[in-house]
Amino acid sequence: MKSDPGFYDYWPYENRPKIRWPGGKKMAFWVAPNIEFYELNPPSNPSRKAWPQPYPATQGYSIRDYGNRVGHQRQMDLLDKYGIRGSISLSTALCDHHPEIIQMCKERDWEFFSHGIYNTRYTYGMSEQQERDMIKDSMETIYRHTGQKCAGYLAPALSHSELTLDLFAEVGTELFGNEGGIYTCDLFHDDQPTPIHTRSNKPFVSIPYSLEMNDTIAFVVNKIEPRRYGEMLKKNFDRLYAEGDESGTIMCIPTHNYQVSCPHRMKAFEEALDYITSHDDVWVTTGKEIADYYLAHYYEQAKIDITQKNAIALNNAVALDSAAAQKKGAK
Template sequence: MKMPGHGRYAHSAIPNRPTYEWPNGARLALVVCNNIEAFAYRAGMGSDSTGAAAVQNQRNYAWRDYGNRVGLWNMLDMLDDLDLPCAHNVNGAVLDACPEIAPALKARGDEFIGHGRTNAERQDTMWEEDERRLIAESRDAIIRHAGVAPQGWLGPYIAQSAVTLDLLKEEGFSYVMDWPADDQPFWMTTRAGPIMSVPYSVELNDSPAQVFRQHSGREFGQMIIDQFDEMLEQSRKRPLVCSVVMHPFIVGQPFRLRALRDALRHILSHRDRLWVTRPGELARYAAGLPRGVVPGSESL
């Protein structure tokens, strides 16, 4: 039997890989990613606070817009208080619609990651020409507002077409976070050369956890603690990446933010054993490791 395959990477079991360390001798890297998104009014796609599919209306539009008006600013205050760097997956449209956002992220020195034009659409059903345009317009919006081109990409709804990786590499991106296949970075192939996959959790992610699976803020906070504690113990054997994923319209709500803050404080009580970083920095470090260390680098 021959099943359809992607041909983008070969199998690699984590116990069989070479061991290495992150900067400062750390074995566990912490990456905090935040999603800043724009949505169409009464049209297109969009999350709903009830968790189930719902008609796009003023209620769920306003619930999501709370993230850009209030929730993001609650989160940035928390991150400042914790002295915690962050990366932001940003829709191009949100930077145009909310002019305060880009200067605030730049002032923190945070990373801008391409995240499509808007989360009212997804790219995996587009023709190649239209998808390339989406990627280029998303990149160019970040250049306008951040002053630098993004190196990383996360598609809206973590969706890719059969040619997304090729288009991203051709448009200047060096890493992606759409393939949650590993707790370490690994190389993937494209028709224009290699691109790196950086771990990005779909489990330790407030949207599927708290909107679709209906976990409470406290349950999500405990998930973060349990994931971190287990990975910190596992990292004695091998380097790992612990990613925490947030959306301002979800965890930016005060009752959820309090539980998130408690979980992050727990993590940062172990700061001397961690590399607290951003995805771009992690990708550059992994790309500089000797050939044969990172899965997929054997053929580079």
């Protein structure tokens, strides 16, 4: 039985190689709008129900439809105001259901990364081939509709499998070479990029995507008021910004156009964006740009540092075991 998922090595935050973002910036900031499509009556999955309500789940479906009809435009206008290009966690069925949204995002040079096909169809219970096919379909759809070579992945409804990262890296290479399938948002273990193990040994990184700052977690799970959510965003920024004096950090705000874009929640969100973007030494960017920069400038250095520290830790552990054995034998 595994003691941990095995996706990454233990690598303490302290004494890592120092990071500086382009232009000497000390923090990278990105916003990840989840632009999703939910089916009213999706195929059932034995591991998870798509809707908590009995069929028809009119309330859940219609508020998400509100997001794509109304909320998206509202959020897009706000991000435009502060010069923020969204990194879209995209349910790729949206390309067929709402091509007008795709077009608006393309016009603004937003990034598109894969969030599966529908957010009501989960990875749970899929065979390896079925998951591979789903990932490939979503990446091909993004390329066909946007011309972008999909770099990032967030599993649909966070329904991650043990093979998700391997498959995404492999399909990305198959379709787009080294430009495709280079980062994941499905791991929540760090405030800096970290190298991730894949069975293909392709250079692959985790880019911080915060569940704590996610508007759905804040409003629906933790029942936080909009004003308090805005305060949380600022305090989260303040801590990471201060730590950026030592080494570059990352802040992500994951949003949903049917959550933060409701009229009574927008003011607090706008105040947080105004506060964050008012700092000159913050790199306002996208997930792919962060991944590309890290892979080009820090990935190999990080791998070497991890290997060296693990070797030191192993040697120390062996020495301690040997000392303990000698002490026991002396008795």
